[in-house]
Amino acid sequence: MEFQAPNTLAEQIANYLAQRIMTGQIRPGERIQEATIAAELKVSRASVKEALYTLERWHLADITPRKGASASVLDASHAAELYDVYMHLLIMLARRLCERWQEKDRESLVQSVARVTQQMQARKADITAAVEASFSVMETCCEVVGNPYLTEALSNFKPAVSRAYYLSADRYRQDLDRTGEFFLKLTRAVLNRDADEAEKQITGFANHQKQLIQQSLTGDEAAGQ
Template structure:
């Protein structure tokens, strides 16, 4: 893996591990060994240890004394709690970005939404996942609320885990999910904060319901994904 000199090594390692966890290359409950990661990436164990602390702060891994790091298991309770909080926070984003966003920012939002629809209809899961995240982050930027941005950013890693696993489980029905993104985008482009907020809240609650339906073992989609 090539690292950029413009940002901290530990942060880059944390981002690398987080992405592998989100994509279920490292599964819930699986141990992460410092030495193995350091050898794989060609770095010392010190920045790997710091990266794991970053992931612990974001609730992505848990550090167990004398046993190392383990990927957190996302329970049904955690999904409910996270989605309840995010429905409020992202609903606020939905109400603010149509009002505070300038035309150039709304154009970026529009591009991401249309790209998500194209990816969904082409069966491009990774492309759809990336486009939806780009859409969310563009809306967050347009909302122009620094505190709101900070709060959502701290919750983003586990939201990304739930979103990716949900999209993976949806299969062809991901097109229906994309339709909701397009609907929300239309309200943003129309500068209709009330309907944009409602669409966002409804979207999060539907994602919660889907996640719970596919999480019977209280472990992030382990049983469901094993059948795919």
């Protein structure tokens, strides 16, 4: 990823570092040196420090007094904790969506899901595009629900969950058909205002995804021993 002149410097630095962490260029536990990043990007250390606090909010970095920042650990246990919390936030979003969507929202909801299924059905699926399309559905749903606190909470989880997808890309790629089917069933439940069915779909799919990611991370841990 090329670093480009930002509108908000600290956020652009955070996005740049987040991409490197999510794709494994910066490994879990690896130190993130303020001075090194500042020199690499030709920015001030103050801007890098601000960016690191954003990464901490996104659950991608740990900041320890007098020791500095490092990429947060993501092992099978941490992935399980991450997915459990994220799943409950998604269930809350789906239940609010079932209550609040109006007929004028139908087209945007259906179109956002259609983009995901198109990505999943591509002969050579692009993991980055598939992940982004999946999150675009969440963002569309957040706009319809209109709860700023829930939107912020879910947005802060996006980088960490994306990282889990990238680290288990091979297993995730093999499972894209199931992902597309999940989005279709969830949309059907939401448009029928069937909150219980929506929760059932999210719970089943999230637990399945968590298992895939845990298997991948467990394999990586074993290989590193």
